[in-house]
Amino acid sequence: MLRIHNLTTEFPTRRGAVRAVEEMSLSLQRGQIMGLVGESGCGKSVTLLSILRLVARPGRIISGSIHFEGRDILSMAPAEVRRIRGADIAMVFQDPLTTLNPVFRVGEQIRESLRVHRIGTGRTSRREERETVLSLMKEVGIPSPESRYWQYPHEFSGGMQQRALIAIALACRPKLLLADEPTTALDVTIQAQILELLSRINSERGTAILFVTHDLAVASEFCHWISVMYAGRIVEQGPVDEVIADPLHPYTEGLLRSIPRLVKPRRRLSPIPGDVPDLIGLTNRCSFESRCDRRMPECAERPVSLVDVGGGRHVRCILYE
Amino acid sequence: MKCDDYILRVEGLKKHFVLRRSLLTKILTRERDCTVRAVDGVDLVIRRGETLGLVGESGCGKSTLGRTILKLYEPTEGKILFRGEDIAGWRGKQMDLFRRSAQIIFQNPYASLNPRKTVRDILSVPLLKRGVKDPKEREEEMVTLLEKVGLKPWHIDSYPHQFSGGQRQRIGFARALAMKPEFIVCDEPVSSLDVSVQAQILNLLSDLQQEMSLTYLFIAHDLSVVYHVSDRVAVMYLGRIVETAPTEALFEDPKHPYTRALLSAIPSVDRETRRKRQILEGVVPSSIDPPSGCPFHTRCPQAFTECRLCAPRSVEVDSGHHVACHLYV
Numbered sequence: 001m002l003r004i005h006n007l008t009t010e011f012p013t014r015r016g017a018v019r020a021v022e023e024m025s026l027s028l029q030r031g032q033i034m035g036l037v038g039e040s041g042c043g044k045s046v047t048l049l050s051i052l053r054l055v056a057r058p059g060r061i062i063s064g065s066i067h068f069e070g071r072d073i074l075s076m077a078p079a080e081v082r083r084i085r086g087a088d089i090a091m092v093f094q095d096p097l098t099t100l101n102p103v104f105r106v107g108e109q110i111r112e113s114l115r116v117h118r119i120g121t122g123r124t125s126r127r128e129e130r131e132t133v134l135s136l137m138k139e140v141g142i143p144s145p146e147s148r149y150w151q152y153p154h155e156f157s158g159g160m161q162q163r164a165l166i167a168i169a170l171a172c173r174p175k176l177l178l179a180d181e182p183t184t185a186l187d188v189t190i191q192a193q194i195l196e197l198l199s200r201i202n203s204e205r206g207t208a209i210l211f212v213t214h215d216l217a218v219a220s221e222f223c224h225w226i227s228v229m230y231a232g233r234i235v236e237q238g239p240v241d242e243v244i245a246d247p248l249h250p251y252t253e254g255l256l257r258s259i260p261r262l263v264k265p266r267r268r269l270s271p272i273p274g275d276v277p278d279l280i281g282l283t284n285r286c287s288f289e290s291r292c293d294r295r296m297p298e299c300a301e302r303p304v305s306l307v308d309v310g311g312g313r314h315v316r317c318i319l320y321e
Numbered sequence: 322m323k324c325d326d327y328i329l330r331v332e333g334l335k336k337h338f339v340l341r342r343s344l345l346t347k348i349l350t351r352e353r354d355c356t357v358r359a360v361d362g363v364d365l366v367i368r369r370g371e372t373l374g375l376v377g378e379s380g381c382g383k384s385t386l387g388r389t390i391l392k393l394y395e396p397t398e399g400k401i402l403f404r405g406e407d408i409a410g411w412r413g414k415q416m417d418l419f420r421r422s423a424q425i426i427f428q429n430p431y432a433s434l435n436p437r438k439t440v441r442d443i444l445s446v447p448l449l450k451r452g453v454k455d456p457k458e459r460e461e462e463m464v465t466l467l468e469k470v471g472l473k474p475w476h477i478d479s480y481p482h483q484f485s486g487g488q489r490q491r492i493g494f495a496r497a498l499a500m501k502p503e504f505i506v507c508d509e510p511v512s513s514l515d516v517s518v519q520a521q522i523l524n525l526l527s528d529l530q531q532e533m534s535l536t537y538l539f540i541a542h543d544l545s546v547v548y549h550v551s552d553r554v555a556v557m558y559l560g561r562i563v564e565t566a567p568t569e570a571l572f573e574d575p576k577h578p579y580t581r582a583l584l585s586a587i588p589s590v591d592r593e594t595r596r597k598r599q600i601l602e603g604v605v606p607s608s609i610d611p612p613s614g615c616p617f618h619t620r621c622p623q624a625f626t627e628c629r630l631c632a633p634r635s636v637e638v639d640s641g642h643h644v645a646c647h648l649y650v
Contacts, residue, residue, distance in 0.1 A: 192598055261545065
């Protein structure tokens with residue numbers, strides 16, 4: 001359904017170009033939930049924006065292809081992309097308060113996304129649209145939708161705002177939902193509510209979800225597949241349970257060792273030494289090399305590609321070539 | 322109970338903020354001044370050398386509690402006993418001494434360091450306050466501090482923007498340690514950091530604790546982190562402590578319905594440690610007009626009439642395990 005091939009997105013800066021996403025390849029099937037995991041600045045969000053061609057200037061996509069249901073989004077006319085955005089592929093952003101417009105009523109904002117995409121597909125009356133919005137609000141778990149419809153975003157709590165955003169995203173029954181850290185700003189109990197809602201939407205409507213998160217624990221519970229990103233590249237990809245149980249790439253392994261787990265006995269964490277590298281001037285060699293505990297002289301010498309190691313798993317590391 | 326076992330003891334602490342409306346607002350919207358009950362009757366003891374984890378959802382008053390304990394906010398009511406002495410009336414010299422032994426590390430390493438000052442400027446303030454007058458001696462101490470928190474001596478002339486988030490948090494530690502404190506309030510020290518860096522900082526915290534026999538009040542919303550660093554954990558809900566227990570006891574056998582729901586919501590990479598999720602209905606009520614009786618009764622799956630009427634007192638159900646819930650009275 002979605003197939004990204006060798007996507008590279010670049011941001012020119014005064015000190016040189018930043019390749020936020022490099023040689024990204026990913027495919028997602030109908031009804032699947034794919035998690036895109038990585039630390040801040042690794043290119044997760046830019047990947048989502050690239051899919052919808054929303055990368056802000058001066059950033060630009062310099063190579064690759066993004067096929068959605070067989071058609072390349074990158075070679076479409078702007079008007080065509082606009083038809084897909086919101087209708088076939090919808091996005092839920094991280095911070096609901098900056099995404100919702102503070103001066104419009106929440107219900108009307110949900111209705112707007114219906115109205116925009118109904119042009120040319122038969123007229124619907126305002127009342128019908130309102131009915132649809134109310135049932136959407138009910139579906140995403142907003143209590144007493146009739147009165148909530150007329151409220152403004154600031155009258156909603158964080159969790160409710162996120163539900164409203166999900167309602168906007170779902171309004172046109174998209175086939176693919178892009179979720180950019182939708183639960184990061186929320187408390188754990190509210191996060192649990194939202195994740196439950198998203199997995200219900202996934203199973204009832206068959207909506208595929210590309211879920212960006214920095215939280216490996218959330219990804220491991222919620223997603224079917226995960227892709228781990230580091231410095232703009234995918235370093236490991238596979239079915240979630242297998243990747244978590246048996247990580248292949250030293251970075252994934254390091255990540256798993258550095259998260260505090262709820263197991264006994266509590267032991268000292270083993271963090272990954274050092275910091276995330278500067279994205280400016282990265283070469284096509286392994287960018288994790290300087291922090292890796294299994295580096296070899298060869299790592300700095302030649303580029304590594306993502307290799308298929310069987311069982312749907314891919315890894316970008318010299319150890320597996 | 323001997324009071325020397327405790328470095329800090331809090332009794333019936335309250336911190337209310339009055340939300341004043343302007344005259345115009347009062348006329349136009351008929352809204353009145355109202356009181357935010359951020360901390361509403363907290364009893365707490367912090368033992369010497371331990372790490373007490375303080376958890377709760379956003380807006381439950383955990384940061385306000387941390388700051389009120391240090392008298393960064395003047396408490397509305399209640400007592401704060403530091404090494405057995407009430408600090409309520411402390412002013413001037415006495416307060417300086419208290420500030421020297423009790424420090425705080427803030428959540429946001431970007432906002433808590435002055436961008437126009439170098440590390441040297443930032444660290445010399447507490448050192449001067451402590452009376453290290455000789456510039457050479459001060460320089461030496463700064464270098465030792467930097468090394469202690471894992472930075473390099475040449476970092477001393479850098480500005481905050483030249484550091485990453487994790488490194489800035491290390492500067493925050495160095496600043497707190499410069500006072501040679503006994504007690505540090507860590508207000509969400511790792512929540513803005515990436516996991517790989519978070520682990521470095523958590524290890525640094527525990528190393529420093531051992532080396533300098535520090536006591537921490539560790540405020541966090543991330544329960545896995547709290548599980549990892551704390552000796553005891555206190556769970557806060559709407560300005561009150563609902564449960565306190567040794568960490569493993571709390572995670573193994575949570576008593577309060579709120580704690581249970583909270584723990585069940587923690588996502589985990591390990592299948593064995595996932596609990597059956599109890600999704601709490603609704604949202605946290607406002608602390609402007611908190612529910613009567615038990616603050617949790619509006620969302621509690623086990624609430625009964627009693628809960629609506631009066632607030633439960635905290636009882637000890639197991640050694641060191643305190644719960645404020647009518648189910649255990």
